[in-house]
Amino acid sequence: MFGDYEAQRHWMEITVNLPINDWYRPCADNDLLYWGLDYPPLTAYTSFIFGSVARFLVPELVALRDSRGYESVETKLFMRMTVLVADAVLFMPVMFALSKQLADREAAAIGSRQSVTASSSSSLSPGQYFLYATTCLLAPGLLLIDHGHFQYNSVCLGFSLLALMLVSDDSRQQTLVLSTRDIVGSICFCLALNFKQMTLYYAPVFFVHLLRKALSGVSLYKGVGRVCQLGCTVILSFSVLWLPLCYSYSFDGYSSCAATLRQVLHRQFPFSRGIFEDKVANIWYALSVVADFRQVLDQTQLVLCSLALTLLLLLPTCICVFVHSSIDIEGLLLALMGSSLAFFLASFQVMLA
């Protein structure tokens, strides 16, 4: 019954009506079996912001309990508008900027292969650039999978692409230096990761790329210092986003706070749903036609198998990123493709949630 639209609406209902530490745990007003919140905290905060606006504009959309399954023209319009706002504020500008960067880069590459007089014609005209950017924004995967299923995926994708632009080695004088851009890029990627766990698809590439930058061209002591700097950035970003979930606990309730955070983490990786579902065409689904591993292995073994196979498929991409002295934005995009393909094909399907 219902789909992702109802899930997103329900999360608005939950976040605006319940105290923050009840968002992820079952209680009288939060039945987790009914589209319980199972995305990271930034999604919850976004739902809270949109839900707060909905309280004024379409209060029936977020009425506790009574709004379940409720749909009207106004509520649908509001929900669609929130997606468009998220697209317009984050995803579209980032995609336009990335497209521009790639188009300029390609034009420069072509120009360098051509004579000086011909190089001017190798760059995209405004019309061509608009067509290129439109083609990117109207990509069928984005329209059907991300928007068609009513997800705010554009937020995490926008943050991921922004992080990519910041940490890539393009237009740098000194590519080996870990700069402020890399730190800001790390924060952006943490935001993406905290919006949707699916962004873990990209994590190995970011990790290996930044690790290489941190360790390159300096002594081990300095390199470790840089890694610590990045580590602190990640820990701080996660702390800012996760600790508010413990807000209502007093200091003597530390164990309860830890339990809440454990519950939030547990909600995001529902392994009990099985290694695949919903006919997503990964390796496990394809193999089930020949041999169904679910009949032979228990859940823990399946998790370990899928982890091992995912790491194996990730290895070539990660090695490639690590050994290259400098990786431009095209190289990083290709690495992201390889990494996400490895996860899509071999990881436990909860990663697709």
Next chain:
Amino acid sequence: MLVAATPLLVIDPIYYCWVQLLGLFSMHPLLVRDLLRMPYWLCGAVHILLVLLFLDQRRGNAKSSEQRGGSLFVSSGLGRAVHYCFGSEQIKISFIALSCVG
């Protein structure tokens, strides 16, 4: 995966269009289950149209560049193959065929 492939269209439109369509095909059973069979075909057709249009315009750029003494913007083997196969007539035929599908 697909969002990372999308901006790379400018590097090699045909190859990354193929990646998009192949990636989308892997979700075909899910989309059919969700009664999105028609949007699946429509979105795929629109994407091909846009890529062909973009490719055609880039070819126009390359031609004018070539006339002024520069080489083609496509220097890779695949790029040359695309240049050879997708003359304006072929693009027109593709447009008509895809319009019929749409």
